[in-house]
Amino acid sequence: MTNDRPDDAPDLAETSDATLIVDANQLQQAQTQQARQNEQAYLIVISGPHVGKMFKVDDQQATLGRSSKADMHVNDVGISRQHAQLISYGEDVFIEDLKSANGTYLNGNRIDRRQQLQDGDKITLGSTTILKFTYHDELDETFQKEMFDAALRDGLTGAYNKNYLLNHLNTELAFALRHRSPLSLIIFDIDHFKHVNDTYGHLAGDAILKRLSEICITTLRRDDIFARYGGEEFCIVSRGTSIDEANIVAERLRSIIDNTDFVFNGQHIPVTISLGVAALPDVPAKTPNELIELADQALYRAKRGGRNQVCSARP
Secondary structure, X not given: OOOOOOOOOOOHHHHOOOXXXXXXXXXXXXXXHHHHHOOEEEEEEEEOOOOOOEEEOOOOEEEEEOOOOOOEEOOOOOOOOOOEEEEEEOOEEEEEEOOOOOOEXXXXXXXXXXXXXOOOOEEEXXXXXXXXXXXXXXXXXXXXXXXXXXXXXXXXOOOEOHHHHHHHHHHHXXXXXXXXXXXXXXXXXXXXXXXXXXXXXXXXXXHHHHHHHHHHHHHXXXXXXXXXXEOOEEEEEEEOOOHHHHHHHHHHHHHHHHOOOEEEOOEEEOOOEEEEEEEEOOOOOOOHHHHHHXXXXXXXXXXXXXXXXXXXXXX
């Protein structure tokens, strides 16, 4: 096809005196739709035991609740096992209460019917947990997850950090005392860990801490909280777990660690752990510090008794 337009013919777009006026509302809608195509709906916990935790809303229907079977698991004492549900219709997301004990609140108002969520809405579940509904792209999601991990996780081992442990234990203890339900705490540390560092080096010690944490994380239940208390000392908080059940868990971990071959730079390093267990209602602990102290006393009895063993707190 030949171009019959002379080289010096005027460009109508350039010579036009009028500029096309675009409707501002249409322009904003087009920009919003374009941005939304690259974004995903999320719920971010902004208050409560799981601050920073992020849930992707990518199913047509998803439940929120305290149950480990909930699609979005939020372990807070004021939240029902199946508390609320999210329902998606295309790009629109709705929330509905599931006849929870304490209700579901949207921007401060209790909801009694299905309501659509808007970017920035605040959802309150129970007495302490607040979630923010928002849209993020992949970069925002990655950043949010990194911030969450940095705030709540130990950088070396991936276990929860001490601050998260204490906050969580405070919540769980209040629930256990209120409902007279079992709650166990296991404290353990690595036997002769200073000797390991002195003999094989601190890099070997770090490798052992990481490997041991991987074993614990994969062995424990989803609802159990595994945290690094400090140095080579770790804690496990288990809701609804009696003293006998906690002793079984502790002994299983002890045996697994004792039979694991820890190797660093071709060197085989013997590793064992000593564990102390305390549990409600067998002990009269009323505060997190009291429960920790009782488990710690049991741990020291295990170490004085020869290490590589489990001891329980006495009433």
